[in-house]
Amino acid sequence: MPQIHAISESKLVLRYWNCAGRGMLMRYMAYDADLDFIDDLVDIDEDFLGGTWESTKKFLPELAGPFKALPVVQHHGATINETGACSQYVAEIAGYMPKIPLDRAKVIMISDHIYEDILINISYALWGFRDWDRDVIGGFAGPTSGLPLKFSNLEDILANSTSGFAVGSEVSMADFAIFYIVDILTQRMLEVESGPAAVELLFGSKPALAKHQKMMATRPNMSKYRSSAQWKLYGPYLSGKGVMGERTHELELGDTELEGIEILASKLVTCLT
Numbered sequence: 245m246p247q248i249h250a251i252s253e254s255k256l257v258l259r260y261w262n263c264a265g266r267g268m269l270m271r272y273m274a275y276d277a278d279l280d281f282i283d284d285l286v287d288i289d290e291d292f293l294g295g296t297w298e299s300t301k302k303f304l305p306e307l308a309g310p311f312k313a314l315p316v317v318q319h320h321g322a323t324i325n326e327t328g329a330c331s332q333y334v335a336e337i338a339g340y341m342p343k344i345p346l347d348r349a350k351v352i353m354i355s356d357h358i359y360e361d362i363l364i365n366i367s368y369a370l371w372g373f374r375d376w377d378r379d380v381i382g383g384f385a386g387p388t389s390g391l392p393l394k395f396s397n398l399e400d401i402l403a404n405s406t407s408g409f410a411v412g413s414e415v416s417m418a419d420f421a422i423f424y425i426v427d428i429l430t431q432r433m434l435e436v437e438s439g440p441a442a443v444e445l446l447f448g449s450k451p452a453l454a455k456h457q458k459m460m461a462t463r464p465n466m467s468k469y470r471s472s473a474q475w476k477l478y479g480p481y482l483s484g485k486g487v488m489g490e491r492t493h494e495l496e497l498g499d500t501e502l503e504g505i506e507i508l509a510s511k512l513v514t515c516l517t
């Protein structure tokens with residue numbers, strides 16, 4: 245249930261901005277597992293643009309945690325920061341972390357690859373903090389080690405799986421992480437001119453990934469959540485810029501989210517053609 249900054253002694257609270265960004269992975273798992281939790285939103289317009297985040301909210305440990313940022317997970321009186329820790333904790337209580345240490349390591353390996361090497365580079369490039377060619381399309385080991393390689397890695401993992409799941413024989417956080425990144429990029433790219441061609445080039449010849457997306461999207465609770473009014477509040481926006489729409493220009497925040505996505509899509513078309 246959405247509530248305004250619920251402070252709860254014992255109930256699970258997931259708190260993030262009203263965009264997908266670093267918050268969507270934990271939300272997907274919590275809704276899929278039907279956890280009893282509060283989906284608490286901090287508002288981009290009211291709090292980020294309105295200034296209450298910077299002046300007050302980020303300095304409230306019960307709201308923004310010890311690291312003064314979001315996402316935050318609260319449970320049993322404790323407050324946790326950092327996307328990886330928040331997501332892993334939700335995965336643990338939802339039953340989406342395996343028990344075997346090597347399988348747990350594989351789940352973290354896949355989730356970290358998606359977070360650090362894909363999601364964060366794209367998000368930072370959208371805000372102008374990283375370079376599309378060097379940090380997103382390219383990579384640390386040169387121009388062929390960026391985005392296309394990361395998605396080939398995910399396709400290979402799924403193609404080699406006998407269960408259809410990324411790790412072992414059950415659904416895990418890794419499956420939700422794969423679903424989220426492929427889904428948000430597909431959705432956003434399909435809204436811009438070069439997007440359909442980029443989606444086809446990036447995902448078109450990846451049958452294992454396509455089958456996996458369908459499997460995850462048709463899980464009953466995923467399907468229900470994704471068609472809910474709650475999901476629509478934040479699910480379509482990759483970053484806070486998405487919520488601002490065209491206003492990024494008058495706010496002197498540069499390109500809109502979709503203008504950034506068009507840069508990404510057109511660069512992908514060039515490098516993959």
Ligand SMILES: N[C@@H](CCC(=O)N[C@@H](CS)C(=O)NCC(=O)O)C(=O)O
Pocket residue numbers: 265266302312313314315325326327328
């Ligand atoms: N390393 C942290 C970074 C968290 C972070 O920078 N969160 C952003 C939102 S995506 C935030 O709350 N920014 C506001 C601020 O830093 O004041 C993580 O991965 O969770």
